[in-house]
Amino acid sequence: MLxxxxxxxxxxxxxFKLLGDRTRLTMMKILENNDCCVCEFVEIFQASQPSIxxxxxxxxxxxxxxxxxxGQWIFYSMNKENEFFPFVQQVLSQIPNQxxxxxxxxxxxxxxxxx
Amino acid sequence: MLxxxxxxxxxxxxxFKLLGDRTRLTMMKILENNDCCVCEFVEIFQASQPSIxxxxxxxxxxxxxxxxxxGQWIFYSMNKENEFFPFVQQVLSQIPNQxxxxxxxxxxxxxxxxx
DNA sequence: TTAGTATATAACTATTTACTTATATAATCA
DNA sequence: TGATTATATAAGTAAATAGTTATATACTAA
Numbered sequence: 001m002l003x004x005x006x007x008x009x010x011x012x013x014x015x016f017k018l019l020g021d022r023t024r025l026t027m028m029k030i031l032e033n034n035d036c037c038v039c040e041f042v043e044i045f046q047a048s049q050p051s052i053x054x055x056x057x058x059x060x061x062x063x064x065x066x067x068x069x070x071g072q073w074i075f076y077s078m079n080k081e082n083e084f085f086p087f088v089q090q091v092l093s094q095i096p097n098q099x100x101x102x103x104x105x106x107x108x109x110x111x112x113x114x115x
Numbered sequence: 116m117l118x119x120x121x122x123x124x125x126x127x128x129x130x131f132k133l134l135g136d137r138t139r140l141t142m143m144k145i146l147e148n149n150d151c152c153v154c155e156f157v158e159i160f161q162a163s164q165p166s167i168x169x170x171x172x173x174x175x176x177x178x179x180x181x182x183x184x185x186g187q188w189i190f191y192s193m194n195k196e197n198e199f200f201p202f203v204q205q206v207l208s209q210i211p212n213q214x215x216x217x218x219x220x221x222x223x224x225x226x227x228x229x230x
Numbered sequence: 231t232t233a234g235t236a237t238a239t240a241a242c243t244a245t246t247t248a249c250t251t252a253t254a255t256a257a258t259c260a
Numbered sequence: 261t262g263a264t265t266a267t268a269t270a271a272g273t274a275a276a277t278a279g280t281t282a283t284a285t286a287c288t289a290a
Binding site: 006007008009010012013014015016017018019020021022025026029087090091094095096098 | 121122123124125127128129130131132133134135136137140141144202205206209210211213
């Protein structure tokens with residue numbers, strides 16, 4: 001239980017605040033294993049595009065994710081260079097995998113709607 | 116990194132929401148190693164008594180802490196019987212110890228104000 | 231039993247948050 | 261080029277949150 005990846009408590013609280021939203025927490029779990037574009041999240045969460053973009057913006061502002069444009073789409077991925085990445089990774093490892101949500105998109109063909 | 120203490124994502128989000136407040140996160144770190152009464156937290160955080168009580172209430176409602184009356188005082192402690200205790204413990208282990216805040220009280224004599 | 235201390239809770243207020251609608255930007259494709 | 265698609269962002273709104281003040285409850289000690 002000894003841990004060397006000790007992290008500033010103020011920053012930790014800010015990260016937990018972001019992870020304290022079910023949509024964002026699920027996003028982070030999906031991004032653990034997949035790059036995703038905005039429109040996929042829109043499908044997965046059945047939410048509006050601005051709502052999804054705003055969640056992603058918060059995750060990006062604090063450094064947890066990064067974006068990369070690929071043609072028409074912008075893909076989001078975990079920011080593995082972030083100094084808090086090991087902390088976040090350890091936290092997320094305790095939460096069940098959410099890749100089934102992405103699989104469902106693939107199965108009903110929604111994923112190819114963009115990617 | 117394999118983890119068997121996998122926890123419902125909805126509940127995990129609710130717990131992170133509570134830990135996403137600096138006061139409550141620090142409280143939880145202190146309670147990791149110490150039982151504490153309300154008046155001590157009032158001193159530590161230089162906050163009002165109702166504000167502290169309301170934070171503790173939220174932590175209790177979700178099952179993270181429990182209370183025990185000892186005479187005039189009510190002591191709070193980690194609820195080790197809670198099904199999410201291993202999860203919370205693992206999460207907290209990544210955050211620096213906050214016992215110095217309690218030590219400061221002892222040093223300037225404030226802790227004995229009640230306990 | 232009365233006064234004092236510790237705590238909880240209710241009611242109110244200010245701030246923050248998540249979402250909506252509307253619009254702007256940027257890339258693609260006909 | 262103009263239309264379409266993907267995304268970001270701004271502005272507004274409703275709900276949630278954290279704090280305040282006021283008051284109630286419970287224990288202790290004189």
